[in-house]
């Protein structure tokens with residue numbers, strides 16, 4: 001990080017307090033252009049709001065310059081963000097294995113017409129909600145595909161999952177969902193990988209999905225109008241590094257689609273991809289302040305004002321460690337454990353991390369923190385305020401805000 005950026009972050013920390021997320025929309029625009037350039041020109045790109053549902057980010061990704069992303073949402077809360085960001089219900093793809101009748105009713109009422117479905121019950125519920133509004137909803141069937149390893153993989157069993165229809169039993173399941181009033185089965189949805197570190201593994205996974213989609217279309221007598229091939233585009237998380245680069249992806253995808261689904265350039269099927277972390281990861285930096293330095297039995301602990309309450313990104317799943325801190329030409333570095341302020345030994349951001357020699361009051365910045373930040377953290381645990389979130393475009397501050405939780409009373413108590 002250069003000096004001016006560090007100074008700019010320090011000024012923002014002074015003005016808005018720490019812990020503080022800074023999201024730069026210019027960087028997010030750049031990521032979006034990069035990904036569109038790596039995909040076939042005809043492809044649509046969905047932004048998974050799960051990665052960062054900040055309204056200014058959802059809005060920026062849904063507007064120009066460059067081609068906008070469509071919202072991929074999984075709750076009525078995310079739907080509200082997409083609508084507030086200027087998108088229409090009909091632009092959204094609504095996904096998730098636990099959709100309730102009530103949320104489907106709300107989604108249909110707000111104009112959502114495309115759902116990724118994971119079970120027979122799911123399609124039935126979509127149908128019931130659509131009928132109640134005199135509507136017909138497009139359902140795409142999420143496919144739990146067998147492993148991509150080996151070309152005859154279609155005969156192997158995939159991993160058991162709450163997501164998707166098992167590919168090998170789809171011939172038996174399809175008749176159960178085919179004619180549900182209020183629905184049309186219009187396509188398939190694959191999402192076999194996340195954060196694929198290896199571009200060729202990603203290309204193989206897409207190829208596998210394309211071949212399976214073509215085979216299911218043929219064997220099941222489906223008419224594919226929409227094919228969501230998922231994502232898996234990689235981005236570093238809380239450590240330095242670059243987004244994934246996919247120089248061969250576009251040509252490989254075009255060749256595979258031309259071969260197996262030759263109508264795809266004319267929307268038969270329309271082909272879509274999804275991304276979360278790739279689009280927003282590098283655009284975010286978490287700035288925290290050192291509260292205390294403590295040595296215990298010869299081991300140094302740097303206690304920050306941000307822990308897993310602010311940058312917990314699914315820490316319960318053990319996906320987070322280790323975080324690193326940017327070292328901007330520090331003369332001296334040392335190894336220490338980076339912890340947050342919470343009263344739990346689980347509040348560790350990084351063990352044995354290389355750090356500049358720090359003092360209480362110093363600012364540290366954690367790079368590539370734009371995805372799975374505040375909303376993927378234990379925000380209410382131990383009752384600290386949520387981190388500030390400042391959206392910038394270069395030097396310009398677009399907005400500054402903070403999430404707030406409060407308890408509301410429910411009726412029905414005497």
Ligand SMILES: *Cc1c(COP(=O)(O)O)cnc(C)c1O
Pocket residue numbers: 048050051072095191194195230231232233274275276277278371
């Ligand atoms: C979470 C999710 C994404 C985004 O994943 P990233 O790894 O952040 O790109 C995309 N699609 C679906 C269906 C998801 O559940």
